[in-house]
Amino acid sequence: MRAQPKGVVEQDHCATPDIATQEQLLNAAGELMIERGVPDVSLSDIAAKSGLNSALVRYYFGNKAGLMVALLRKVLHPAMLQLEHLSEMKLPPQDKLRIHISGIVNVYFRHPYVNRLMHQLLSDDAATFGSLIAEEFSKPVADAQKQILQEGIDAGIFRPVDPLLFYFHIVGACDQFFYGRYQLKHVFGLDSISEDLKRRFVDHLYKVVIGGISRRTERGDGAND
């Protein structure tokens, strides 16, 4: 466990060995998490899957937690950029909400382990990863949602909705759908989520949520409360 990883790396003479090797390790880790259905994979499993030495993980990422954070940054980077652009776009709030829901669903569709991976890091070491995960990944999502909800309220389209409750509602629904593949199989008899089913999930969630937070719904539903 105290090998000299430097020596291992120096055997590689490709033009961009570092980035290619790091990608290879991160891809192997992500694939294992999808195959196993849990985010807790060992360094030796990642090494075996990637065909590389586990000492390379220590060389590039320090330890398994370092690799997990790097994996989150890699797979969430495009979505975080999209989220920034969305906030600045001049669009009706209901359109922003649909784009946002579609964006979250697409992340979970390709990387269904991200939520559980964050949770695993937090369970392992909340003191180290609590603010990192909150600042880099969770708060930008919560802030974007809060802004969209406020824009809808200001435009007289949405009723007031607690952004905290809204955050867990949306993230939880998406996470469960894409991570719950065993339930999908054993309860509903489906082996995987197709592009069509993914699209129908976006439509379902958007339609229920937009119907449920729009002002006209609140008035219509008043008799039931």
Add this chain to the structure above:
Amino acid sequence: MRAQPKGVVEQDHCATPDIATQEQLLNAAGELMIERGVPDVSLSDIAAKSGLNSALVRYYFGNKAGLMVALLRKVLHPAMLQLEHLSEMKLPPQDKLRIHISGIVNVYFRHPYVNRLMHQLLSDDAATFGSLIAEEFSKPVADAQKQILQEGIDAGIFRPVDPLLFYFHIVGACDQFFYGRYQLKHVFGLDSISEDLKRRFVDHLYKVVIGGISRRTERGDGAND
């Protein structure tokens, strides 16, 4: 690891030693899962927490998986009974939906690990636990939801909604809220979920969902699709 647990048990001469000891082990396992935020706890940790010998787990439950199934049965039993009664009750579908959402939320409020525990069992051994978990815990929930949705459609109150998408939506939202305590803390600055916050989550989820699946919403929202 190959101790004779019979010998250990026979030292206990209480009137109902078996049930009390089993409860003690199950309670210890559940408390550990809440403390750690992950459902993967070891037999020795459960033994230490309960003050009992880990051989007792093998004696009563066979192995850790057996204890986990017993824990699920114990904590979900009241909710499964309530679900049966709900299906038979003569109530408007929207009232049944509110009672159902409130019932799920109350389970997660007290036992926030149940969903992840099922997932852990399925990840460990889907062949053994896939149909057990589906038949005992997941399908009754999915079936009850399907029935409530159909009653609402038949009464002309709800629009058609895919029960599969609805299942993951509701279960995921509830699971995330109660299991995401690190996100609650680091993103929103809250240490725990109070009775009041729990009640507000039920209100939020019910109000959004009932607004989003009611017929009058569909007509009102048609312009956005």
